[in-house]
Amino acid sequence: MVGFQVMDVFEAIKKRKSVRSYLDKAVEEEKLSMLLEAARLSPSARNIQERRFIVVLDKKTRQKLMVAAKNQSFVGEAPVIIACCAIVTDYKMTCGQLAYPIDVAIAIDHMTLAAAELGLGSCWVGAFYEDQAKKVLGIPEDVCLVEMLAVGYPADSYPNEKNRLPLKEIVMREKWG
Amino acid sequence: MVGFQVMDVFEAIKKRKSVRSYLDKAVEEEKLSMLLEAARLSPSARNIQERRFIVVLDKKTRQKLMVAAKNQSFVGEAPVIIACCAIVTDYKMTCGQLAYPIDVAIAIDHMTLAAAELGLGSCWVGAFYEDQAKKVLGIPEDVCLVEMLAVGYPADSYPNEKNRLPLKEIVMREKWG
Numbered sequence: 001m002v003g004f005q006v007m008d009v010f011e012a013i014k015k016r017k018s019v020r021s022y023l024d025k026a027v028e029e030e031k032l033s034m035l036l037e038a039a040r041l042s043p044s045a046r047n048i049q050e051r052r053f054i055v056v057l058d059k060k061t062r063q064k065l066m067v068a069a070k071n072q073s074f075v076g077e078a079p080v081i082i083a084c085c086a087i088v089t090d091y092k093m094t095c096g097q098l099a100y101p102i103d104v105a106i107a108i109d110h111m112t113l114a115a116a117e118l119g120l121g122s123c124w125v126g127a128f129y130e131d132q133a134k135k136v137l138g139i140p141e142d143v144c145l146v147e148m149l150a151v152g153y154p155a156d157s158y159p160n161e162k163n164r165l166p167l168k169e170i171v172m173r174e175k176w177g
Numbered sequence: 178m179v180g181f182q183v184m185d186v187f188e189a190i191k192k193r194k195s196v197r198s199y200l201d202k203a204v205e206e207e208k209l210s211m212l213l214e215a216a217r218l219s220p221s222a223r224n225i226q227e228r229r230f231i232v233v234l235d236k237k238t239r240q241k242l243m244v245a246a247k248n249q250s251f252v253g254e255a256p257v258i259i260a261c262c263a264i265v266t267d268y269k270m271t272c273g274q275l276a277y278p279i280d281v282a283i284a285i286d287h288m289t290l291a292a293a294e295l296g297l298g299s300c301w302v303g304a305f306y307e308d309q310a311k312k313v314l315g316i317p318e319d320v321c322l323v324e325m326l327a328v329g330y331p332a333d334s335y336p337n338e339k340n341r342l343p344l345k346e347i348v349m350r351e352k353w354g
Contacts, residue, residue: 008183009294010211013218013287034187036348040341041190042286045303049342054349061351070271085353093303094247095310097278097323102303105279109219109286110190117186126222126270126279133272138353146274164217165226171213172231174238176262176315 004031004118012116017162019121020074022152026057027080031118035082035151038114044103045093051107054083054137064136065148069128078123078150083137084108088144104146111149121154181208181295189293194339196298197251199329203234204257208295212259212328215291221280222270228284231260231314241313242325246305255300255327260314261285265321281323288326298331 007015032055039053056062057080065083066076075081084107086100093099108124115122125148134145184192209232216230233239234257242260243253252258261284263277270276285301292299302325311322 006185009186009189009290010215012186013215013291016220018220033344036344038187038190040344040347043193043195043289043301043339045301047339049347052347052349052353054351054353056351058351095303095305095307095322095324097303099303101274101279102282102324105282106286109283110290112220113186113287113290114190124220124222126272126274126276128272130272140353143353145272147272147279162220162224167210167213167217170217170226170229172229174231174233174235176229176231176317176320 007117009113012113016112016116017121018123019154020123021155022074022078022121023155025079025153027120027152031120032080034118035111035114038110039107042107042110044106045099048091048099048103050087050089050100051104052085052087052143054085056081056083061136065133068132068136069125069148072125072127074123075125075150078152080151082149082151083133083145084147084149085139086144086146088142100144101146108147108149115151120151123150125150184294186290189290193289193293195300196331197300198332199251199255199298200332202256202330204297204329208297209257211295212288212291215287216284219284219287221283222276225268225276225280227264227266227277228281229262229264229320231262233258233260238313242310245309245313246302246325249302249304251300252302252327255329257328259288259326259328260310260322261324261326262316263321263323265319277321278323285324285326292328296330297328300327302327
């Protein structure tokens with residue numbers, strides 16, 4: 001068992017930051033499995049489980065994904081990129097939202113908090129040309145590459161917390177306004 | 178400080194289930210604040226922070242939301258409904274995904290894991306008529322009610338774990354297939 005400090009949910013929420021600078025250090029397979037297990041256990045609408053994950057460790061492939069991701073250097077630097085895909089269906093929930101982007105987001109959010117507990121940094125990557133990244137990974141047409149997740153050991157101490165609006169500006173009681 | 182058992186992230190991930198039966202017991206304000214703080218600290222694309230949350234405790238309002246939610250009884254039964262909204266922008270990430278449904282999902286996922294740690298059950302509600310629910314809550318036109326979250330103390334011992342596909346069916350290495 002690889003070592004890590006067990007962390008409660010609120011600690012992980014506070015510790016999780018978008019890490020854009022990584023050590024040149026591999027992520028242990030055991031930790032990778034735990035991240036993927038976190039994704040696997042996460043819920044999806046009607047338990048459709050349309051999410052699929054491609055774990056990319058190969059440096060050349062990661063370099064190509066970096067190019068597809070508008071040359072954001074951390075995408076090539078992170079030792080692990082997880083391409084988070086969905087087998088696309090037109091299924092919209094009654095509220096009108098497409099289910100698959102939300103379902104993928106749920107799985108990724110689970111992984112980011114699990115990563116924080118495992119001492120890993122992570123960063124959502126939404127800035128990439130989908131066609132180009134799909135070509136690199138051989139992803140078929142009926143599958144959407146919704147987001148990528150960079151994972152690795154943070155190079156620096158964690159970056160400063162981003163500003164967040166105070167609760168009173170984002171929470172209302174009983175009714176809007 | 179209200180009592181709860183500190184829980185590590187993986188424990189919370191395993192414990193979190195979709196709870197559709199609740200005790201008639203109020204959720205402490207302190208726990209509610211912690212849930213909302215979890216949502217507040219969660220990331221959003223470019224840190225837009227377009228998420229807004231309406232905490233509904235009033236029974237009559239919850240009953241109306243239950244009707245909007247296709248009469249799913251747990252929506253009226255849960256002592257707390259959090260209406261999770263987004264101030265809609267057309268902003269799409271480079272990958273082509275609309276940011277706001279994903280950003281709202283991230284906040285909700287944070288809350289569901291925090292709820293598990295706090296001994297609370299929760300359930301995503303996507304099956305509702307948006308226009309009807311928005312009218313109940315006075316939500317303006319340019320705001321989307323993306324999902325609702327039911328929160329409360331579970332009435333039963335936690336329901337059985339849902340089936341999930343094994344890792345080997347959802348994870349690939351280096352390339353699709």
